[in-house]
Amino acid sequence: MLDPRKLHLLRELARRGTIAAVAEAVTFTPSAVSQQLSALEREAGVPLLERTGRTVALTPAGHVLVEHAQAVLEQLERASAALAAARGGPSGPLRIGAFPTATRVLLPPALAELAGAHPGLTPMVSEIDPADVSAALRAGELDVALVHEYDFVPPVTDTSIETEPLFSEPMYLTDRPSVAAARDDAWITNKPGTLCHTMAIRACQAAGFEPLVRHHIDDFDTVLAFTAAGQGVALVPRLAATNPPPGVKLTRLPLSRRTLAAFRRGNGRHPAIEAAIAAFRVTISRLPL
Template identity: 55%
Template sequence: MLDVRRLRLLRDLARLGTIAAVARAHAYTASAVSQQLAALQREAGVPLLEHTGRGVTLTPAATALVRHAETILAALEAATATLAAARTGLSGAVRIGAFPSAVPTLLPAALVALGRDHPALDLMVTELDPVDMPDALRDGRLDVALWHDYDIAPVESDPGVDSVRLLDEKVFLAVPADGPPDDRPGGRPGGRPDDAIASTRDAAWIVGSPGTLCHTVAMRVCQAAGFTAGVRHHADDFTAVLALVAAGQGVALVPELGATRPPADVRLVPLDVHRRTRIAYRRGAGGHPVVAACVAALESSTRAYLAPPAQE
């Protein structure tokens, strides 16, 4: 019989690439991970790892076993969900991950609703960049995550993660509002929003930190327009980004949730680029009553946030 905990280690080795990385993810020593993988190989009765220099690679049998491991781990999540549904009431810790611009916009009303309807839940929020969400879900550091990508920088589907669509947002080019129209991106008479990025070829850019999804998107948008962005500043908070734009420090990309209250000295040019937000959770966990409650609360809070203001 194959040990599920060892299967999880093999799955993570396929994902992370090194035994040292797996050890860090599970707070084990590298020696302990190696011993567990060796025991799994004995259980399997076939070679699973090949030593290549100081590292290891998976054999074809191990790669096939990883695919089965994903299915097995998802089935265990589903079984846990079934048992949880048989209990009365919702309780326990719920770890929710969110990207920065969702925390002050979509999340507060959802947290209020969850706390009101399920007071025994212990709600804990962690702000993360989307690139870190899948690993945090897989490792159990998160139970639910607000996770996004962009149509110009789509994220590959993760076999260990399921999700439901929540929101599509338009992305804007944020530019200083001063100056004559002919000098402003997208502001030429008869100009199209599609021309806006090309007109920033010689502008200074404000982008996210290297390695973040926002940084990748800014680079790709400029590359699609035929140039490399001249980066002057790195900032990950859209309030800070817009303040820098207002101070004449450069131009930037800002999605709708990050541009709810732009400074008066900033003009927002709509682009044909969209950010796509999903509610993500471990594969198989969608039927868990806590996950279902979080999904329902986030969907409701998003509808309320997007609803037009009531007429007085």
């Protein structure tokens, strides 16, 4: 019988590429991960890994098993959701991930809504960049997360993760009538590696130039404060632009940011996740979008 916990490690190895990366993700030692994968090979009865020095690659049989592992783990998520529904109303811990703007604007009223409707739930929030959400969901560090997608940035695809669209909001440029008009300005963007940073760079490239980035700041309130101080121009979403500082002009652009709820595939019918998404939607209906 194949152990689902070992299948999870094999799937993570297929995605992350090294045993060290898998160990870091699941808070095991590399030695423990290696031992578990070796035990999985014995259970499977065929070689799953090719070891060359310090590198490890999946064999053809390993790739086949990863495909089946995803189906097995998805079915286990469905079973867990069904059992939770059978126990009654949602209760217990609910680990929520969210990007900074959502943490500040959307989550406080959503958590109040959730507490009123389901007092047995204990939400625990972690601020996280959407680029890191898939790994955190797969590792079980989060149950549900708010993520976003931008124009110019293709969505990250992960077959083990499902998403449910929540809302779309326009993007604004500070103090210039168009992105092209900001060609010679200093720019304020989010930190490299974030979706927000990639979106800003590609928006400028689509306008025919590489931006001169002076500041890297993730919090949009701080970005707007820097803009008010004459430190550069920036792209900001509607949720971050509802109360700009005095003197900051905002131009609506034909660009958008879309927010989605993300969760492990097969787990969308879990009552706690359904309750969270319902609370998100109630809050969103009251936002100035």
